[in-house]
Amino acid sequence: MSKPLIGVTTYLDQARWGVWEMPAALLPAQYPRLVQASGGLATMLPPDEPSAAASVVARLDGLVIAGGADVEPVRYGAEPDPRTGPPARARDTWELALIDAALASGTPVLGICRGMQLLNVALGGTLVQHLDGHVESVGVIGRHAVKPVPGTRYATLVPELTTVPTYHHQAVDRLGRGLSPSAYAEDGTVEAIELPDPVWALGVQWHPEMGEDLRVMQGLVAAAST
Template structure:
């Protein structure tokens, strides 16, 4: 066996694959014959998305924000998953009539995780809510009901169902380096970035001008998208995260 082949086998071994944490919902759920209890849960597409790119996935249910540093010390990368609307009080706004009920425990936990990850230079990929969280963390604001701004509901035509629309990456960005565009992506969101947070740049847009991706220039890997890449077969974004996390490991 050549040296390169041996090295490839070592990296494919579970002990050498990067450990990627994925945030979760905190909600009431029903399963089995009669169980109906509070639960931390995650659609299976998220861990599968990480695993298909060569990473090891671990779920990160909401916890005491003070433990974020200890948790991330054990990880090589972070995925901020989609989910409930953020509390508008986090960006100084009152709730829109169409805004969802916030989950403060999740908001506090994920903001703490993101804060530590960015300070450490840990690779981060935000998805949908995760992109909005990244923008709010940086001092940005959100549009609480996108149809009010764009005049249509094509970003969220059927609640609970992913549909496709086109986004175009901004040339010269990390996002464009990972994705060739324009490209069709899976969408399911009714909120979006309004005022961009400090230090962030918009790196993709929908045809109606909606910001569809963000990143921190100069960070090793700190990128977020408004769409749901885990719902489709395109692994380019998560492979970028796993490569960056492998270097971190």
């Protein structure tokens, strides 16, 4: 049986390697490693024209919206908070188009950190622009406990209280259309969201690629295999 092809969105940033420094489509190696360890094949999806999204998604078995910059507040009808980071407009436009195409086609989709927030925004939800206590320090992945909501897809994958790798200062506020919370932090922050069957769409606020627990990605790969 062939392995499912999982597309993972990328950063678009200035980078340096060898003797070069120039704009680059970037993806931390932990993302493809997590896909590979979970039984999938990984391919990178750098920002492109939104009109290409449906064609790209049609070639995939599953989609991962990776972490990264804050979603631009105009996307959910808000003024930017002074603590909201610079926008990544090319990513916002491209990834929203990919999410729309995946949901329309029934392609399984997993949103990670920013990806979860963008899934919520794609369905008309809003975000809290600044949240204290979920970043340990700049550039350092922290950990905190996450409790699943019984009966949800996430709880089927991870039924117990777990400690997850985390690095975010924004979070879901008003849930988008059809979305349900499927995990919470101890302070009440929504840590996972999902759409009901038959659509396989899950967002997690933490960074599974920075830990050892494969179950969330394995859930995506299993859905993509069908």
